[in-house]
Amino acid sequence: MERPSLRGVTAAVTSLLALAATSLVAGPAAADTGDAGPCALPRTEAHHSLGVDDWNNAYPRPDHPLDAVMVFLSFPDHRPAVTPAELAADHFPATTQFFRRASYGKFTLRPHPLRQWIRMPRPSDWYGMQRDWDSERRGAYLRDALGVADPKVDFSRFDIVYLVADPDAPGVDSDATKVVNFSRPLRIDGADLRRVVTVFEQHPPDRNVLAHETGHVLDLPDLYHRPSDGKGDWDTYVGDWDVMGSQFGLAPDFFGWHKWKLGWLEREQVICVQRSRVVTLEPIAAVPAPGASLGIRLAVIRTGEGSAVAIEARGATGNDRATCAEGVLLYRVRNETPSGGGPVDVIDTHPHSDACWARSVYAPLADAPLRVGETFSIPGAHARIEVVDRTPSGAWTVRIATGV
Structure with a gap:
C-alpha cells in the first residue's frame, strides 16, 4: 500500500x-x-x-x-x-x-x-x-x-x-x-x-x-486526586495501591478490578458475594507457577446500579514486593465517575493510624489492609469483613457477612 x-x-x-x-x-x-x-x-x-x-x-x-x-x-x-x-x-x-x-x-x-x-x-x-x-x-x-x-x-x-x-x-x-x-x-x-x-x-x-x-x-483511568490549586496531596484516593494512582507507589500492581476489566482475571477468579460466605483470596500480585491455577483473586459486593466494593489480598510479591503492609484491601468502585474524578476509593480500615512515612506516597492509606484477626464493617454496604487466617502458601481466608 x-x-x-x-x-x-x-x-x-x-x-x-x-x-x-x-x-x-x-x-x-x-x-x-x-x-x-x-x-x-x-x-x-x-x-x-x-x-x-x-x-x-x-x-x-x-x-x-x-x-x-x-x-x-x-x-x-x-x-x-x-x-x-x-x-x-x-x-x-x-x-x-x-x-x-x-x-x-x-x-x-x-x-x-x-x-x-x-x-x-x-x-x-x-x-x-x-x-x-x-x-x-x-x-x-x-x-x-x-x-x-x-x-x-x-x-x-x-x-x-x-x-x-x-x-x-x-x-x-x-x-x-x-x-x-x-x-x-x-x-x-x-x-x-x-x-x-x-x-x-x-x-x-x-x-x-x-x-x-x-x-x-489500555482504557484505565487516572486514580489520583488533582487538587484544584495543584498544591495539595494528589494521592488521597488510592495512596500506594495501583500504578494508575501513583507510579511511585510501594504496591503498584493493578487492582483486581482493573485486571478483571483487562481480561487477565476470568469469571472463575472473581467471586460475586450475594450472601454470607468464606473465601480464600490469593494475593493479587502473586504470579502462579506455570500450569498452576490462579485461584480466587477478587471478591465483589454490588452496592448499587453503578457501584461496588471490591475485596482482594495484597502481599509482598510480584509487582507489590516493596509494599508497606500486607493484608486484605477493600475499595469502592464507581462506573460513572470519570478518570481523575475518583472512580476508585481505597477504604482505610485503620483510619487512626498510618505507616511508612519515609517511603509511602500517602501514609494514611499505607496501612489500609485488614490483618489476620481484624474485622471491619463497610459503611453503606451492609457487610462485615473478617480476616480469619493466612494459609501457609500466603493466601488469606476471609469471612464476608452480608445483610448486617
Whole structure:
C-alpha cells in the first residue's frame, strides 16, 4: 500500500487540531466479554469507565501481544547527550516485565525502539511544553512529530506509539508526559491512529511512568486526586495501591478490578458475594507457577446500579514486593465517575493510624489492609469483613457477612 506523503500527514493532523484534547468520548463499539455475573458493573460513557460487562474497541485489549514503536525526537537547539538505546533501556524491559507479572503472563508488550534521533523542525522551547499545555502549541508538536516520523515509521504495524523527546533539550518538561487522545482517529499508513503517548521524562525517568501511561492506552483511568490549586496531596484516593494512582507507589500492581476489566482475571477468579460466605483470596500480585491455577483473586459486593466494593489480598510479591503492609484491601468502585474524578476509593480500615512515612506516597492509606484477626464493617454496604487466617502458601481466608 502506498504510504501517504509528509504533506498529507501534516494536513490531516492540522485538520484534527482538536486531537490535543486529553479525553476521548468513546463510541458505541464494544466486544461482548460473556457472562460477567451480577456484580459486573456496566460500562458507561464516562472517560475510562470502570464498567466490566464489555470492552470498548476504541482501545487495544491486552489479551494478546501488542507492539509499540518508540520514536526519539531531537530539536535544533540541542544536541542529544544520550542515545536512543539508552532511553529505550530506561523503560524496557522493565515495563514489559511489569505487565507480564501483572497479567500472569497473559500479556506481552513488545517494544520496537528506533535506533536514531529524528529532528523536529522547531526549537524545543518554542513548543511551550508543560502539564497544562496550550492546545495550539501541543497540536503543533504532535503535527510536527508525526510529520517527521512518518517517512521512517510504518504506523500500521504498531498498536501503541511512544513519542520520546530528548530529555535534556531546554524546553522539555517531564510534567508534560501524558497520553493524547485524538478527537477522531487520524488515518495514517492505512490504519487508524487514535492516541499517542508523549514522553518527556528525564534520564533516568520516574519509576513505572510508562506502565502508568500505557495503562491509559489500555482504557484505565487516572486514580489520583488533582487538587484544584495543584498544591495539595494528589494521592488521597488510592495512596500506594495501583500504578494508575501513583507510579511511585510501594504496591503498584493493578487492582483486581482493573485486571478483571483487562481480561487477565476470568469469571472463575472473581467471586460475586450475594450472601454470607468464606473465601480464600490469593494475593493479587502473586504470579502462579506455570500450569498452576490462579485461584480466587477478587471478591465483589454490588452496592448499587453503578457501584461496588471490591475485596482482594495484597502481599509482598510480584509487582507489590516493596509494599508497606500486607493484608486484605477493600475499595469502592464507581462506573460513572470519570478518570481523575475518583472512580476508585481505597477504604482505610485503620483510619487512626498510618505507616511508612519515609517511603509511602500517602501514609494514611499505607496501612489500609485488614490483618489476620481484624474485622471491619463497610459503611453503606451492609457487610462485615473478617480476616480469619493466612494459609501457609500466603493466601488469606476471609469471612464476608452480608445483610448486617
